[in-house]
Amino acid sequence: QSVLTQPPSASGTPGQRVTISCSGSRSNIGSNSVNWYQQLPGTAPKLLIYSNSLRPSGVPDRFSGSKSGTSVSLAISGLQSEDEADYYCAAWDDSLNGYVFGTGTKVTVL
Amino acid sequence: QITLKESGPTLVKPTQTLTLTCTFSGFSLSTSGMGVGWIRQPPGEALEWLALIYWDDDKRYSPSLKSRLTITKDTSKNKVVLTVTTMDPVDTATYYCVHLSGTHVMDVWGQGTTVTVSS
Numbered sequence: 001q002s003v004l005t006q007p008p009s010a011s012g013t014p015g016q017r018v019t020i021s022c023s024g025s026r027s028n029i030g031s032n033s034v035n036w037y038q039q040l041p042g043t044a045p046k047l048l049i050y051s052n053s054l055r056p057s058g059v060p061d062r063f064s065g066s067k068s069g070t071s072v073s074l075a076i077s078g079l080q081s082e083d084e085a086d087y088y089c090a091a092w093d094d095s096l097n098g099y100v101f102g103t104g105t106k107v108t109v110l
Numbered sequence: 111q112i113t114l115k116e117s118g119p120t121l122v123k124p125t126q127t128l129t130l131t132c133t134f135s136g137f138s139l140s141t142s143g144m145g146v147g148w149i150r151q152p153p154g155e156a157l158e159w160l161a162l163i164y165w166d167d168d169k170r171y172s173p174s175l176k177s178r179l180t181i182t183k184d185t186s187k188n189k190v191v192l193t194v195t196t197m198d199p200v201d202t203a204t205y206y207c208v209h210l211s212g213t214h215v216m217d218v219w220g221q222g223t224t225v226t227v228s229s
Binding site for chain 2: 035088091097098099101102
């Protein structure tokens with residue numbers, strides 16, 4: 001039931017930069033801010049990025065978000081082993097009058 | 111510090127109604143801008159938004175599940191309750207409650223509670 005599309009997986013070696021895309025439509029990403037969530041194995045999701053590009057207190061500046069039209073991207077620079085997790089984008093959808101999540105991307109540190 | 115904790119049955123039978131309670135602290139649902147939402151995650155699958163309720167009793171539901179969901183709040187007890195009717199094995203999932211701030215930002219999550227639907 002995910003309305004936002006993400007690649008199922010992404011990977012990199014320690015220190016590399018990894019980028020995850022999230023594609024939506026005019027009614028969600030095109031009209032509203034996007035948030036990103038990180039879900040470490042066996043734990044609850046955690047807010048990573050909000051309002052497209054802002055980091056909550058405590059989130060390393062290795063994580064950055066950007067938006068262009070109906071797509072957003074999450075970049076992880078200086079990849080670390082503890083970044084191995086599932087990442088989800090999310091936004092409000094004006095047509096559905098509800099919140100929509102992305103399909104999720106599993107990041108593997110090689 | 112905002113915390114939320116989900117509680118409810120771990121096992122329900124098909125066709126039964128599921129009642130989940132979110133007990134929170136660190137904020138009041140009588141404060142302008144505050145909200146609580148519910149999200150679920152089937153095993154190995156993506157997150158799915160279910161419902162949310164704001165301080166002014168504004169309620170929103172997932173269109174695909176709207177007929178089966180009811181969300182209510184008890185401001186005096188710092189609790190939010192979600193009921194899901196006609197449970198089915200496909201509703202087996204971990205259910206999370208979340209704190210909402212600003213414009214639909216789910217900034218704090220509960221630990222989640224796992225619900226299995228089986229006869």
